[in-house]
Amino acid sequence: MLELQAITAGYDRKAPVVRDVTLSVAPGESVGLLGPSGCGKSTLARVAALLHRPDAGTLLLDGDPVRRWRHRAPCAQRTAIGVVFQQPRLSADPRLRLTDLIAEPLRATGRRDEVRERVAELAPSVGLTPDLLDRRPHEVSDGQLQRACLARALLLRPRWLICDEMTAMLDASTTAALVAAVEEYRSATGAGLLAVGHDQVLLGRWCDRTVSWEKLTSTEAGE
Amino acid sequence: MTAPVLSVRGLSVRFLMPSGRRIAAVTDAHFDVAAGECLALVGESGCGKSVLASALLGLLPANAQAAGGAYLGDVDLLAADERTLARTVRGRLIGLIPQSPAAHLTPVRTVRSQLEETVVALTGTRGRAAVRQAAEAAAERAAFPAGHLDHHPHELSGGLAQRAATALALIGNAPLLLADEPTTGLDRDLVHHTVDELRRQVDVGRRALLVITHDLAAAERIADRMAVMYAGRIVEISDATAFFGLPGPRHPYSRGLLGALPERDFIPIPGMPPELGDLPDGCAFAPRCERATPTCTTLPAAAAGLVCHHPHVTEDLRA
Numbered sequence: 001m002l003e004l005q006a007i008t009a010g011y012d013r014k015a016p017v018v019r020d021v022t023l024s025v026a027p028g029e030s031v032g033l034l035g036p037s038g039c040g041k042s043t044l045a046r047v048a049a050l051l052h053r054p055d056a057g058t059l060l061l062d063g064d065p066v067r068r069w070r071h072r073a074p075c076a077q078r079t080a081i082g083v084v085f086q087q088p089r090l091s092a093d094p095r096l097r098l099t100d101l102i103a104e105p106l107r108a109t110g111r112r113d114e115v116r117e118r119v120a121e122l123a124p125s126v127g128l129t130p131d132l133l134d135r136r137p138h139e140v141s142d143g144q145l146q147r148a149c150l151a152r153a154l155l156l157r158p159r160w161l162i163c164d165e166m167t168a169m170l171d172a173s174t175t176a177a178l179v180a181a182v183e184e185y186r187s188a189t190g191a192g193l194l195a196v197g198h199d200q201v202l203l204g205r206w207c208d209r210t211v212s213w214e215k216l217t218s219t220e221a222g223e
Numbered sequence: 224m225t226a227p228v229l230s231v232r233g234l235s236v237r238f239l240m241p242s243g244r245r246i247a248a249v250t251d252a253h254f255d256v257a258a259g260e261c262l263a264l265v266g267e268s269g270c271g272k273s274v275l276a277s278a279l280l281g282l283l284p285a286n287a288q289a290a291g292g293a294y295l296g297d298v299d300l301l302a303a304d305e306r307t308l309a310r311t312v313r314g315r316l317i318g319l320i321p322q323s324p325a326a327h328l329t330p331v332r333t334v335r336s337q338l339e340e341t342v343v344a345l346t347g348t349r350g351r352a353a354v355r356q357a358a359e360a361a362a363e364r365a366a367f368p369a370g371h372l373d374h375h376p377h378e379l380s381g382g383l384a385q386r387a388a389t390a391l392a393l394i395g396n397a398p399l400l401l402a403d404e405p406t407t408g409l410d411r412d413l414v415h416h417t418v419d420e421l422r423r424q425v426d427v428g429r430r431a432l433l434v435i436t437h438d439l440a441a442a443e444r445i446a447d448r449m450a451v452m453y454a455g456r457i458v459e460i461s462d463a464t465a466f467f468g469l470p471g472p473r474h475p476y477s478r479g480l481l482g483a484l485p486e487r488d489f490i491p492i493p494g495m496p497p498e499l500g501d502l503p504d505g506c507a508f509a510p511r512c513e514r515a516t517p518t519c520t521t522l523p524a525a526a527a528g529l530v531c532h533h534p535h536v537t538e539d540l541r542a
């Protein structure tokens with residue numbers, strides 16, 4: 001289970017954008033979190049991805065509480081989670097060729113020998129052709145770069161995937177292709193998914209269930 | 224039919240790269256937009272639609288070469304010099320509704336002061352009270368609430384920032400409005416809002432509206448006609464009702480794009496678009512097209528708003 005319990009988080013302690021939110025994802029389950037932009041759902045996604053320490057509340061990852069965040073999080077917990085954001089250009093080092101971008105997580109964990117094999121295996125699954133792998137981010141389109149970012153998120157075979165507005169900037173066909181790549185990975189590995197977005201039609205079609213941010217926050221506050 | 228406000232004739236744009244490569248960003252685009260009409264130009268990122276918009280506004284980078292014509296009244300937008308573009312085209316003949324309104328607004332000044340400045344720059348209005356009144360009227364036209372006029376852009380929600388940018392675009396009373404990805408990153412409700420307000424400018428103001436977008440749902444809501452761009456070419460132009468309803472798109476690429484929507488089949492078109500610097504000789508969609516035949520290695524001629532050797536449902540259309 002990926003369990004967010006009574007999470008309060010934000011960038012200003014006096015006005016947290018996430019207040020006392022509880023949400024869980026079962027193994028293999030896909031949950032869509034639907035909300036307007038700026039509502040705080042991305043902050044919650046960052047908490048779930050171990051990228052933002054909450055002010056209060058608990059995150060349980062397969063039963064174990066998360067005590068450290070970002071680079072201080074233990075390797076086993078960090079690698080259990082793959083994350084893809086809305087804007088690939090903000091999360092891709094412009095100097096890296098796509099191969100190296102995809103392989104980044106393996107370098108950090110020192111399993112260098114695996115790199116080639118794993119990238120070669122992943123690239124076609126996200127629809128990237130070999131010639132694209134040699135390019136740098138400015139030489140590819142947003143859609144192609146986002147495919148590389150998805151491959152990077154899948155590299156360490158995470159048990160949990162967090163996709164925060166992964167397709168908001170993309171056209172219909174690239175959106176469908178990326179969602180299909182995520183679903184293929186999930187059916188092969190049984191990974192769970194938290195997909196955060198604002199498009200009800202998309203999340204409804206993609207996920208087992210969708211929860212609206214409004215409902216998530218009002219039931220908590222109403223008690 | 225009334226004379227078109229904008230006539231684009233054989234517009235092509237080439238980028239010359241330092242490596243000596245030539246990128247065919249836009250090839251031989253032909254279309255018209257009439258007063259009281261909205262044309263949506265759709266396609267995936269990198270298909271050339273934003274370059275086409277830049278060409279109309281005279282905002283192409285220095286290494287770009289444009290050919291063909293784009294006529295707005297008696298101005299040829301491609302031949303006009305920067306002075307003409309700055310003084311008579313941008314703002315006066317073309318009102319631009321930008322992709323990210325927050326970036327388009329000046330952060331340190333209130334919405335009111337930006338509206339007033341534009342009123343002074345683009346209309347003959349003089350005198351404090353008159354300028355103030357004209358700015359308030361502009362805000363109202365874009366449904367921007369008067370109570371927020373003295374706010375700075377960062378104090379506005381995404382929706383209000385979009386309305387502020389729209390209000391600015393409307394001040395010059397330009398006959399053509401050009402909206403470049405006006406709904407990117409907006410929530411569905413806000414998309415509807417933004418799109419409906421733009422539509423109102425078309426219906427009430429009898430303006431011509433060219434919307435450039437990758438959002439087919441937004442296009443369906445606003446457009447009278449659809450132009451679909453693939454690998455730098457407009458491959459299909461058709462009536463929006465026929466496109467989204469029956470008989471549906473006729474070009475295989477348009478069909479695939481529409482079918483990829485989550486409210487339809489949610490099936491991606493296989494493969495990826497070709498490089499604009501390395502286009503095949505024939506139809507650029509051929510490697511991804513299930514209807515491709517050996518004929519498709521030759522370039523299809525444009526006929527009835529369609530560039531395809533084997534379009535869908537032509538027989539139904541003739542019937």
Ligand code: SF4
Pocket residue numbers: 474475476506507508509510512513514515516519523530531532533534
């Ligand atoms: S010309 Fe041929 S390859 Fe191109 S879209 Fe039409 S059928 Fe497909």
